[in-house]
Amino acid sequence: MNNEQLDFEQPDVPSVNCQTPNSLEMLLHRMTNRIRQSLELSVILAGVTDEVRAFLGTDRVKVYQFEPSSSGEVVAESLEEKKLPSLLGQHFPAEDIPLEIRQLYRTKRERTIVNVASRQIGMSSLPEDDDRDHIQFRTVDPCHAEYLTAMGVQSSLVVPIMDEDHLWGLLVSHHSSPRIVTPRELEVVQLVADQTSIAIAQSNLLESTRLQAQQEASINRVGKFLHSMTQMQLQQALKQTVLALKGSGGRVYLAPSNSESMAQLYISGEQPVLLPGEVKQKLSLTMPMEKHPDWQAWLQKTMQTDHVIQPWAIAKLDANLLPSSLDRAFRPTKIKSILTIQLEYRQKQLGYLSIFRQGIDLETIWAKRPDFNDPRNQVALQSFEIWREIKLNQAFPWTEREIELAQILGSHFAIAIYQYQLYQQVNALNTSLEQRVQERTAELERTNQELVQVISDRLKTRADLERVSHQNELILNSAGEGIYGLDLKGRITFINPAAAQILGYDVKELQNQPMQEIVNHSTAEGIVYPWSKNPIYQTIQTGKVHHVTNEIFTHKDKSSFPVEYVSTPILEKEQIVGAVVIFKDITERQIIDRMKDEFVSVVSHELRTPLTSIRSSISLLSSGRIDPQSPKSQRLIEIAQDNSNRLVRLINDILDLERIKSGKVTMLKSSCNAADVMNDAVEIVQSIADKAGIKIAVEPLSVELWIDRDRIIQTLTNLLSNAIKFSSPQTTVTLDARLQNDDTVRFQVQDCGRGIPPEHLETVFDRFQQVDASDSRDRGGTGLGLAICRSIVQQHGGQIWVESSLGKGSRFCFVLPIRDQ
Amino acid sequence: MNQKILIIDDDDDVREATQICLEITGDWEIITASSGQEGLIKAIAEQPNLILLDVMMPVMDGLETFSELQANFVTRSIPVILLTAKAQPAELKSFTQLQVFDVITKPYDPFNLADRVAQVLS
Numbered sequence: 035m036n037n038e039q040l041d042f043e044q045p046d047v048p049s050v051n052c053q054t055p056n057s058l059e060m061l062l063h064r065m066t067n068r069i070r071q072s073l074e075l076s077v078i079l080a081g082v083t084d085e086v087r088a089f090l091g092t093d094r095v096k097v098y099q100f101e102p103s104s105s106g107e108v109v110a111e112s113l114e115e116k117k118l119p120s121l122l123g124q125h126f127p128a129e130d131i132p133l134e135i136r137q138l139y140r141t142k143r144e145r146t147i148v149n150v151a152s153r154q155i156g157m158s159s160l161p162e163d164d165d166r167d168h169i170q171f172r173t174v175d176p177c178h179a180e181y182l183t184a185m186g187v188q189s190s191l192v193v194p195i196m197d198e199d200h201l202w203g204l205l206v207s208h209h210s211s212p213r214i215v216t217p218r219e220l221e222v223v224q225l226v227a228d229q230t231s232i233a234i235a236q237s238n239l240l241e242s243t244r245l246q247a248q249q250e251a252s253i254n255r256v257g258k259f260l261h262s263m264t265q266m267q268l269q270q271a272l273k274q275t276v277l278a279l280k281g282s283g284g285r286v287y288l289a290p291s292n293s294e295s296m297a298q299l300y301i302s303g304e305q306p307v308l309l310p311g312e313v314k315q316k317l318s319l320t321m322p323m324e325k326h327p328d329w330q331a332w333l334q335k336t337m338q339t340d341h342v343i344q345p346w347a348i349a350k351l352d353a354n355l356l357p358s359s360l361d362r363a364f365r366p367t368k369i370k371s372i373l374t375i376q377l378e379y380r381q382k383q384l385g386y387l388s389i390f391r392q393g394i395d396l397e398t399i400w401a402k403r404p405d406f407n408d409p410r411n412q413v414a415l416q417s418f419e420i421w422r423e424i425k426l427n428q429a430f431p432w433t434e435r436e437i438e439l440a441q442i443l444g445s446h447f448a449i450a451i452y453q454y455q456l457y458q459q460v461n462a463l464n465t466s467l468e469q470r471v472q473e474r475t476a477e478l479e480r481t482n483q484e485l486v487q488v489i490s491d492r493l494k495t496r497a498d499l500e501r502v503s504h505q506n507e508l509i510l511n512s513a514g515e516g517i518y519g520l521d522l523k524g525r526i527t528f529i530n531p532a533a534a535q536i537l538g539y540d541v542k543e544l545q546n547q548p549m550q551e552i553v554n555h556s557t558a559e560g561i562v563y564p565w566s567k568n569p570i571y572q573t574i575q576t577g578k579v580h581h582v583t584n585e586i587f588t589h590k591d592k593s594s595f596p597v598e599y600v601s602t603p604i605l606e607k608e609q610i611v612g613a614v615v616i617f618k619d620i621t622e623r624q625i626i627d628r629m630k631d632e633f634v635s636v637v638s639h640e641l642r643t644p645l646t647s648i649r650s651s652i653s654l655l656s657s658g659r660i661d662p663q664s665p666k667s668q669r670l671i672e673i674a675q676d677n678s679n680r681l682v683r684l685i686n687d688i689l690d691l692e693r694i695k696s697g698k699v700t701m702l703k704s705s706c707n708a709a710d711v712m713n714d715a716v717e718i719v720q721s722i723a724d725k726a727g728i729k730i731a732v733e734p735l736s737v738e739l740w741i742d743r744d745r746i747i748q749t750l751t752n753l754l755s756n757a758i759k760f761s762s763p764q765t766t767v768t769l770d771a772r773l774q775n776d777d778t779v780r781f782q783v784q785d786c787g788r789g790i791p792p793e794h795l796e797t798v799f800d801r802f803q804q805v806d807a808s809d810s811r812d813r814g815g816t817g818l819g820l821a822i823c824r825s826i827v828q829q830h831g832g833q834i835w836v837e838s839s840l841g842k843g844s845r846f847c848f849v850l851p852i853r854d855q
Numbered sequence: 856m857n858q859k860i861l862i863i864d865d866d867d868d869v870r871e872a873t874q875i876c877l878e879i880t881g882d883w884e885i886i887t888a889s890s891g892q893e894g895l896i897k898a899i900a901e902q903p904n905l906i907l908l909d910v911m912m913p914v915m916d917g918l919e920t921f922s923e924l925q926a927n928f929v930t931r932s933i934p935v936i937l938l939t940a941k942a943q944p945a946e947l948k949s950f951t952q953l954q955v956f957d958v959i960t961k962p963y964d965p966f967n968l969a970d971r972v973a974q975v976l977s
Contacts (some may be wrong), residue, residue, distance in 0.1 A: 676868065
């Protein structure tokens with residue numbers, strides 16, 4: 035084709051468009067508005083073609099869009115169908131518009147006007163600024179003319195449509211008959227093309243925004259499934275990812291996060307098949323494709339460029355890019371493209387996200403069948419018969435935007451998986467922790483129970499010990515006997531309060547003190563023991579138990595007292611470690627013993643004395659040495675009789691007293707009048723009083739008493755007898771009674787005798803405690819009368835005492851309760 | 856001159872029976888006293904050859920009387936036989952430790968007493 039540019043005059047052919055400039059402005063304005071009414075490119079382009087055809091009045095106006103392969107497709111068309119066939123959707127090979135022409139379109143914004151009939155072609159570069167359009171005509175290339183003719187076109191106008199500096203397409207007007215294009219029309223069409231460029235830019239922007247929105251929506255959809263922390267829905271996220279990337283399938287491979295976990299594989303849609311012989315070893319689920327050594331090695335090699343991990347996008351698998359071992363997995367499938375993103379977060383490789391695409395069947399409608407073997411292919415073909423070209427299983431390449439989307443989604447996957455693994459680890463740790471806590475708790479509970487048992491046992495033992503100790507302490511503290519322990523040196527190791535009290539010390543004073551020095555331990559005769567001779571020392575030395583009843587300890591106040599003690603060795607593991615001494619102050623016991631001895635002695639005396647007289651008398655009488663008729667003999671008989679009677683009285687009184695005191699004689703109480711009792715007693719002793727020349731004055735009190743009548747009479751008789759015995763002749767003994775406090779009666783027996791010394795007032799009621807025993811015996815007493823009186827009064831709940839002054843007489847008094855107590 | 860025997864006993868019957876026994880047994884002069892004080896006075900005044908001394912008497916008992924006898928130069932050498940109704944071993948032991956000639960426990964056989972008196976006086 036000759037591209038020489040020539041200036042031609044505007045041919046003299048009629049112009050279809052006869053509109054005035056004003057109407058052209060309006061037209062342009064309307065067209066511009068229509069273009070701008072929509073953002074949808076197809077609508078805009080349809081509007082452009084309609085308006086331009088309406089403006090130019092030509093048979094066809096089309097918009098032709100270049101494809102990446104430089105071929106093109108009619109994407110919009112306005113047609114007068116009766117004149118020209120439709121070309122909409124038809125493709126034209128790149129060769130139909132030579133490269134140099136396309137460059138002119140792009141660089142010079144060259145417009146072409148072809149008039150096939152005149153074989154002229156007008157070329158007009160886009161004028162700068164306000165320059166008008168200049169069209170230069172020259173002879174059209176014959177091929178070009180032939181091409182147009184074959185299409186049934188006699189007149190054409192082509193205006194390039196730019197997308198910034200990129201030749202986007204062409205706005206083409208075809209007319210089936212010759213037609214002149216005026217510069218004005220060209221200018222208008224150029225303006226329309228310019229507006230179309232703007233609309234395309236806007237549409238691209240819209241498309242870009244839409245894609246961006248779609249991507250974001252996809253990311254959101256996937257993210258929704260990924261970032262549900264508690265339950266990451268990886269399967270759903272994968273499914274959404276496959277959809278977003280227009281895949282036929284996909285998978286997520288998660289490498290084991292630690293030595294104890296296993297790899298995980300999530301799949302969605304079509305997957306690479308597993309080849310026979312490798313099912314069990316390599317590509318089974320337990321050995322996922324991603325773990326295949328060939329995959330690993332090859333992937334690392336191809337993904338890592340300049341240490342930056344790039345997505346691995348294979349548009350066309352059959353290009354022998356894969357190792358054969360892996361290629362076999364894909365070959366039986368329809369998978370044609372692979373996009374693999376390495377999932378990595380914080381330098382930790384987590385796994386891979388892979389999306390697969392099937393091949394697609396492409397159908398292209400060509401305006402004519404290209405015949406590359408035809409030499410005429412070098413020029414435009416004559417035939418414009420439609421030819422459908424169908425290409426099966428064609429790769430569907432990954433766009434940069436898709437790869438970018440895949441990367442973003444991969445990042446989301448990586449973050450989510452990382453977080454999920456962390457979450458799982460935390461959960462595992464929590465579970466492990468809970469289990470450990472449970473185990474530890476159980477262990478602690480066991481230990482606690484054991485501890486409680488031990489403590490319980492110890493507490494029990496301690497309580498037992500304390501109880502025993504307390505009991506021992508109580509025993510020691512409660513013991514009336516003094517108890518102390520000594521070590522081998524005779525020092526006090528313990529001492530009970532009784533011992534300290536007996537010795538006149540505080541317990542604290544005696545701790546660790548040498549006992550021998552404290553108590554000045556002496557023999558019964560009062561000779562202080564040297565420690566080496568001390569019986570207690572002997573116990574410590576030999577282990578012999580000593581029971582001593584009559585030795586002497588010394589009180590803190592230096593007074594001494596008799597003690598009875600037992601010293602016993604303290605043995606520990608069969609070794610003597612000291613001695614324990616139990617002792618008591620036997621002063622009182624000795625007094626009592628003495629009193630007992632004295633009593634026995636007195637009783638012995640009182641019994642033996644009359645017996646002596648009896649025995650002597652009988653012996654003398656029975657010896658035959660005394661004349662039975664002699665006065666001596668008579669006297670001896672009297673002595674024997676008197677002393678026999680005395681002995682009987684004595685024995686009776688002793689037995690009577692003991693019976694009353696021991697309670698063996700019950701007081702037979704009944705209601706008695708005191709006056710009657712008093713009179714009866716006086717009557718009994720009246721003869722004795724008369725004999726002694728004593729007058730008895732009685733002042734009876736008539737009051738009812740609850741008493742043992744005979745015993746009270748016995749008491750009164752004893753007192754009256756005593757009074758008579760110790761009263762001088764011609765004196766008076768008085769018996770009276772008086773009421774006291776309405777509940778007791780006081781009896782009094784008063785004499786005018788010699789009286790009782792003050793020191794005897796307390797003891798005169800004791801047994802054999804007469805002021806003068808021989809005096810008493812002379813008067814027929816036994817020495818037990820007052821003791822018997824006291825016992826009888828006490829058995830009635832009363833009291834008895836004596837008031838006396840020497841030389842003036844005595845008053846024996848006793849009170850009895852009126853009512854029984 | 857008959858030997859004198861002083862009987863000191865507060866019990867009239869014992870004193871009388873003992874006196875009768877001694878009188879019919881030997882040729883002795885019997886002097887009696889009914890108390891320790893009286894016995895001391897008679898011992899000093901009469902200088903008896905033997906004193907039969909009752910132990911248990913009111914006011915001044917036999918031991919006290921013996922002590923007084925021993926304390927007096929004119930009576931200290933007079934042999935004393937204690938007559939006692941206190942017959943417990945401890946008592947008897949304490950009596951025998953005294954410088955008495957003998958201790959005879961009541962009730963005694965009067966002729967055994969007389970024999971003992973005779974031994975002393977012989």
